[in-house]
Each structure stands twice: as C-alpha cells, then as structure tokens.
Amino acid sequence: MEVKMGYREIIKSAIDAGREVLPEHEAYQICEEFGIVYSPTRFATTRDEAVEAAESLGYPVVLKVVSQAVVHKSDAGGVIVGIASQTEFKEAYDLLFATVKKKVGDVAIDGVLVQKAMPKAAEVVVGGLKDDLFGPVVMFGSGGILVEIFKDVSFRLAPLDRDEAMRQIKETKAYEILKGVRGAPPSDLDALADLIVNAAELLSAIPEIKELDFNPVFAASDGAVVVDARMVI
Ligand code: ADP
Numbered sequence: 139m140e141v142k143m144g145y146r147e148i149i150k151s152a153i154d155a156g157r158e159v160l161p162e163h164e165a166y167q168i169c170e171e172f173g174i175v176y177s178p179t180r181f182a183t184t185r186d187e188a189v190e191a192a193e194s195l196g197y198p199v200v201l202k203v204v205s206q207a208v209v210h211k212s213d214a215g216g217v218i219v220g221i222a223s224q225t226e227f228k229e230a231y232d233l234l235f236a237t238v239k240k241k242v243g244d245v246a247i248d249g250v251l252v253q254k255a256m257p258k259a260a261e262v263v264v265g266g267l268k269d270d271l272f273g274p275v276v277m278f279g280s281g282g283i284l285v286e287i288f289k290d291v292s293f294r295l296a297p298l299d300r301d302e303a304m305r306q307i308k309e310t311k312a313y314e315i316l317k318g319v320r321g322a323p324p325s326d327l328d329a330l331a332d333l334i335v336n337a338a339e340l341l342s343a344i345p346e347i348k349e350l351d352f353n354p355v356f357a358a359s360d361g362a363v364v365v366d367a368r369m370v371i
C-alpha cells in the first residue's frame with residue numbers, strides 16, 4: 139500500500155532535497171489535505187507502471203512529463219491530452235519522451251503523471267503569493283491566453299470567506315463566461331468560490347509556500363477541478 143505523506147513531510151523533504159518547486163503529484167497531495175479537488179492523478183516511473191496507471195484510471199487520460207528541468211510542460215511537448223486507449227497510450231508515452239528530448243535536450247526526467255482527462259469546461263486560474271507587505275494574497279482570473287492578454291485577474295488577502303471569494307470572481311471578465319455563454323451551461327460558482335477559499339487557507343497555513351499556481355482550473359457545471367498545480371517553496 140502506498141503511504142501518503144502529510145504536507146509537513148512533503149515540504150521538509152523538498153527543502154532537504156534543495157528543491158524550489160514541488161513535484162506536481164506532491165502538490166496534489168497537499169491539495170487533498172485542504173479539500174481542493176484535482177483530477178485523479180498517478181505518478182509513474184516506468185512505461186509498464188504508466189500503462190497500469192492509465193488502465194486503473196480509465197480512459198481518456200492525459201500524460202504529462204515530470205522533470206525539474208521542465209517548467210511549462212506543454213512548451214516542451216510534455217503534455218499529451220485525449221488518450222483514448224492502451225494502444226494510443228503506449229504511442230503517446232514514447233512520443234512524449236522523444237518530443238521532450240528534442241525540445242529541451244537530455245534532461246533528467248523523474249517520471250510521468252497519468253491524469254484522468256476532464257470534460258471540456260471553462261478554464262480559469264487560481265493562484266497565490268506571499269506579499270512582503272500584505273502577506274498571503276490569493277488571485278483569481280481568466281485562464282489560457284486571456285490572462286496574458288487582458289490581465290483579467292483580481293486579488294484578495296488570504297484567508298477569506300466564501301462571500302468574499304464570490305465577489306472576487308464577479309469582479310473579473312471571466313465571470314461573464316462562467317455565467318454561461320452560447321448555450322454552455324453556467325459553471326458551478328459555489329465550488330469555484332470554495333476552491334479559492336481553500337487555496338487561501340493553504341497559503342495561510344503553510345508559510346514555506348511562496349507561490350501557488352493552479353493553471354488551469356476546470357470550472358465545470360458540477361464542480362471546480364484543478365488539472366495543473368505548481369507550488370514554489
Ligand atoms: P503546462 O505545464 O504546460 O501548464 P498543463 O498541465 O497545464 O501543462 O496542461 C496543458 C493544458 O492541457 C491545460 O491548460 C489544459 O487545457 C490541458 N489539460 C491538462 N490536464 C488536463 C486534464 N486532466 N484534462 C483535460 N485537459 C487537460
């Protein structure tokens with residue numbers, strides 16, 4: 139049986155190892171302790187283990203590279219989405235390694251994440267940082283290119299309650315999309331607000347975490363799910 143580490147152990151072992159960024163699967167373990175919902179994920183270090191993980195999660199799955207040398211996984215060819223069968227999975231696994239090698243060279247790869255593919259939904263960003271003056275601050279905004287082009291983000295001091303998180307969501311242009319456009323169902327705003335509250339709680343509770351980035355969060359009609367988690371210590 140897999141023994142799960144608590145967040146104190148995770149942080150301590152990362153500091154001892156001199157790491158600045160937590161491995162994504164360890165970031166999810168911390169999420170779990172704070173009630174933050176994430177896409178079911180398994181970490182694997184061999185091809186066989188990865189295949190087994192995909193089988194047990196059930197297709198479709200997403201495959202992601204885990205390497206300290208790779209920050210933006212998709213830029214490095216390190217994310218393959220929509221894998222629908224074992225045959226496709228094996229091809230994707232080999233392609234992932236070949237592409238990462240081609241794009242970033244012979245870097246050390248710790249393993250892969252096999253993640254349940256989430257149905258299409260509005261993609262938003264929940265983040266956080268420790269401000270020198272204000273302390274923990276939680277951020278919410280549009281996902282994808284919108285966040286870069288429109289700088290559509292709003293900030294709050296952490297911790298905060300659900301009403302405040304709801305006001306934070308409503309301040310952004312993302313809210314217009316989350317209300318439901320062109321026949322798309324509205325997103326579950328309560329779940330999204332809870333996720334912001336929990337992220338703020340996490341930031342306030344763990345002084346070692348300097349930066350937090352859930353990018354994206356899938357704001358579905360029946361829940362809000364983190365599919366990429368980055369924590370800087
Ligand atoms: P990066 O390190 O490049 O930010 P991500 O883990 O965010 O890598 O994945 C890149 C993109 O792939 C995401 O923005 C999202 O659109 C899509 N994606 C990632 N994980 C999933 C998933 N579990 N289900 C569906 N789509 C996903």
Ligand code: MG
Pocket residue numbers: 353354366
């Ligand atoms: Mg991402």
